[in-house]
Amino acid sequence: MPHAHDLPINPHLLNLPRYIRGKSIQEVRDALGVSEIIKLGSNENLFGPSPKALQALRDAAAEAHYYPGVEAHDLREQLAAHLGHDLTANNIIVGNGSADVLRAVAQTFVFDRVENIIQMPAFQMYEILTDMYGGRSVVLKQTHNYAYDLDEICAHVTPRTRLLFFNNPNNPTGLYVNHAALTGFLDRLPPHVIVVLDEAYADFAEADDFPGALEYVREGRNVIATRTFSKLYGLAGVRVGYGIARHDIIDALLRTQTAFHVGTLPLLAASAALTDHEHVQRALQVNHDGKAYLYHEFDALGLEYLPTEANFIMLVNLPFPVTRIEHAMHKHGVIIRPCDPFGLPDALRITIAPPEINQRMIRALRQVLAELEKE
Numbered sequence: 001m002p003h004a005h006d007l008p009i010n011p012h013l014l015n016l017p018r019y020i021r022g023k024s025i026q027e028v029r030d031a032l033g034v035s036e037i038i039k040l041g042s043n044e045n046l047f048g049p050s051p052k053a054l055q056a057l058r059d060a061a062a063e064a065h066y067y068p069g070v071e072a073h074d075l076r077e078q079l080a081a082h083l084g085h086d087l088t089a090n091n092i093i094v095g096n097g098s099a100d101v102l103r104a105v106a107q108t109f110v111f112d113r114v115e116n117i118i119q120m121p122a123f124q125m126y127e128i129l130t131d132m133y134g135g136r137s138v139v140l141k142q143t144h145n146y147a148y149d150l151d152e153i154c155a156h157v158t159p160r161t162r163l164l165f166f167n168n169p170n171n172p173t174g175l176y177v178n179h180a181a182l183t184g185f186l187d188r189l190p191p192h193v194i195v196v197l198d199e200a201y202a203d204f205a206e207a208d209d210f211p212g213a214l215e216y217v218r219e220g221r222n223v224i225a226t227r228t229f230s231k232l233y234g235l236a237g238v239r240v241g242y243g244i245a246r247h248d249i250i251d252a253l254l255r256t257q258t259a260f261h262v263g264t265l266p267l268l269a270a271s272a273a274l275t276d277h278e279h280v281q282r283a284l285q286v287n288h289d290g291k292a293y294l295y296h297e298f299d300a301l302g303l304e305y306l307p308t309e310a311n312f313i314m315l316v317n318l319p320f321p322v323t324r325i326e327h328a329m330h331k332h333g334v335i336i337r338p339c340d341p342f343g344l345p346d347a348l349r350i351t352i353a354p355p356e357i358n359q360r361m362i363r364a365l366r367q368v369l370a371e372l373e374k375e
């Protein structure tokens with residue numbers, strides 16, 4: 001029986017940090033035998049996908065024996081028109097989720113032991129992808145108030161720096177860097193640094209001074225923005241995301257894609273979702289109202305949280321250890337997300353959902369806190 005160590009495996013793949021994803025419904029059901037489970041641990045959109053996207057999936061399923069044809073190019077054109085800012089299809093790459101676009105970015109730009117800067121708390125894939133392509137992750141600590149420390153990032157830029165991963169609004173904190181601060185920061189970076197602006201949650205941002213990456217792309221900066229259909233558009237299981245950048249950058253990223261890279265079903269579902277403005281507006285309203293409701297309830301429970309521009313809220317300085325709260329919530333059929341994989345062992349992240357689900361979560365949380373108080 002051959003062993004892994006006998007195989008000529010790319011050494012970069014051998015010691016990758018593990019991606020710790022949120023618990024699935026199946027896992028909690030199997031472990032605890034709880035039947036009715038709500039999942040608020042992975043920032044999915046519990047309002048669900050657009051009926052138009054579901055219809056597109058059904059229609060496309062009947063043609064599943066064909067390879068994709070022009071659909072990827074069509075979606076790139078549609079996205080360019082949707083985004084405005086004088087973008088064209090040549091400014092867009094479509095991938096199997098934005099995580100796949102991030103992979104394309106790492107595969108394109110990370111080689112020869114370059115350094116990528118990651119400031120915690122951060123999406124785990126940044127470090128994994130850096131290692132995967134033989135780069136070195138320069139992992140900086142978060143500031144005491146959970147915010148990005150832009151001076152600290154600038155201080156760590158060296159001639160070897162290649163990518164700088166930046167997530168706005170940030171997962172898991174929900175905090176954002178405003179337009180003036182981000183523009184000033186980009187102005188300070190030397191021209192050899194490429195900023196990966198992960199905007200997975202930017203669709204939910206409500207602050208007037210929230211900076212969209214598109215203006216930076218149009219200005220011709222070294223910025224690659226990544227966005228997704230997994231969050232606002234409720235298509236996390238379908239896997240479609242996209243990247244936005246200058247033509248020369250997109251041309252380079254496209255070289256990493258395999259034949260027929262994204263399937264026809266995801267491409268057509270994303271295309272249909274993009275046209276369903278009414279559904280999108282309702283999903284945004286659900287998030288807006290849910291945020292206000294949860295702030296109110298967390299205040300009533302005496303829990304501390306960070307203000308969010310995303311579809312989740314992070315609780316901090318909890319009165320009980322995070323693992324105990326998580327486990328007790330599982331018994332009540334509610335999955336939430338401990339933030340230790342993001343470098344914050346004392347924080348919990350909860351997805352904002354439609355009203356009845358939020359209410360059920362709050363009822364469970366109230367009970368759990370009372371139970372833990374008694375123990």
Ligand SMILES: Cc1ncc(COP(=O)(O)O)c(C=O)c1O
Nearest residue numbers: 097098099123171200228230241
């Ligand atoms: C910050 C951030 N970036 C990227 C992703 C990847 O999303 P997807 O690959 O579904 O587009 C996620 C997923 O949760 C995320 O939280």
